[in-house]
Amino acid sequence: MSCPLFDLTGRKALVTGGSRGLGKAMARGFAEAGADVFISSRNADELHAAADEIRAGLKVRVEFATADMTDRAAVAQLAAEATARLGGIDILVNNAGSNNPQAIDKIVDADWDRLIELNLNSVMALTRAVAPQMKERRWGRIIHISSIMGLASKDERNAYSATKAALIGMCKATAQDLGAYGVTCNCIAPGPFLTDLPGKMLTDAQKKTFADRTALGRWGDPRELAGPALLLASDAGSYITGTVLLVDGGTLCKTF
Numbered sequence: 001m002s003c004p005l006f007d008l009t010g011r012k013a014l015v016t017g018g019s020r021g022l023g024k025a026m027a028r029g030f031a032e033a034g035a036d037v038f039i040s041s042r043n044a045d046e047l048h049a050a051a052d053e054i055r056a057g058l059k060v061r062v063e064f065a066t067a068d069m070t071d072r073a074a075v076a077q078l079a080a081e082a083t084a085r086l087g088g089i090d091i092l093v094n095n096a097g098s099n100n101p102q103a104i105d106k107i108v109d110a111d112w113d114r115l116i117e118l119n120l121n122s123v124m125a126l127t128r129a130v131a132p133q134m135k136e137r138r139w140g141r142i143i144h145i146s147s148i149m150g151l152a153s154k155d156e157r158n159a160y161s162a163t164k165a166a167l168i169g170m171c172k173a174t175a176q177d178l179g180a181y182g183v184t185c186n187c188i189a190p191g192p193f194l195t196d197l198p199g200k201m202l203t204d205a206q207k208k209t210f211a212d213r214t215a216l217g218r219w220g221d222p223r224e225l226a227g228p229a230l231l232l233a234s235d236a237g238s239y240i241t242g243t244v245l246l247v248d249g250g251t252l253c254k255t256f
């Protein structure tokens with residue numbers, strides 16, 4: 001029997017970048033807790049397969065739509081479509097994101113602008129679009145997926161760290177804008193989770209370094225982000241707002 005504090009029955013969640021990796025794992029966690037879920041990304045086939053996986057064995061609705069988060073009109077359309085098809089959005093997880101490592105003296109303007117649009121501007125645009133209905137219902141949960149790279153950094157992570165730190169700043173303001181309406185806004189700062197994003201970007205040697213940097217001595221499994229997200233998305237997290245939940249296997253607790 002599930003714990004009522006973590007029960008999401010009747011709630012409706014929109015998870016961007018829900019086609020794979022951390023987004024899919026969080027969407028599945030919400031569905032297991034009873035929520036209807038809407039996922040988005042740019043790839044319809046991957047979304048279709050992910051939706052099947054997320055709803056497998058459960059009696060919840062899982063819907064999806066493609067939306068390129070670097071396209072402001074597509075972001076607005078996503079908010080409208082998810083709201084219409086689910087009948088509202090109670091939980092918004094701004095998860096879609098990417099990385100494009102470039103050293104400070106090698107930054108290409110178009111790459112910088114694209115990452116800011118995807119990792120930061122789209123989060124503002126989608127949150128702005130969804131917040132009014134949460135205010136009206138006087139209940140809502142907004143979760144931005146930041147990163148340990150928003151709290152510390154690494155060579156060539158200029159744009160990435162800038163966006164992930166900005167999400168933390170924005171979430172603190174949003175928490176104050178919406179707190180009186182029963183809407184919380186928090187960031188999760190994941191450490192190294194083995195998904196496509198680092199999987200394709202890092203060499204085996206770099207992957208080992210990341211694992212060695214954690215206190216647990218290993219990469220996180222994407223499913224290990226579902227519980228922390230559920231805490232912030234449910235009544236269990238009702239008094240948590242404007243903060244950053246570090247889920248990094250004990251990376252930033254190390255000095256040397």
Ligand SMILES: NC(=O)c1ccc[n+]([C@@H]2O[C@H](COP(=O)([O-])OP(=O)(O)OC[C@H]3O[C@@H](n4cnc5c(N)ncnc54)[C@H](OP(=O)(O)O)[C@@H]3O)[C@@H](O)[C@H]2O)c1
Nearest residue numbers: 017019021022041042068069096097147192193195196197
């Ligand atoms: N994995 C980690 O170690 C780690 C650590 C800290 C923070 N994070 C953050 O966690 C989030 C999820 O990352 P992940 O590791 O799960 O990466 P992932 O496996 O590459 O998944 C990224 C998701 O975002 C979607 N996406 C990417 N660009 C998009 C765009 N322009 N428009 C719409 N959707 C887009 C992808 O689908 P399409 O490409 O098909 O559109 C996919 O669904 C990101 O914000 C990332 O920065 C990850």
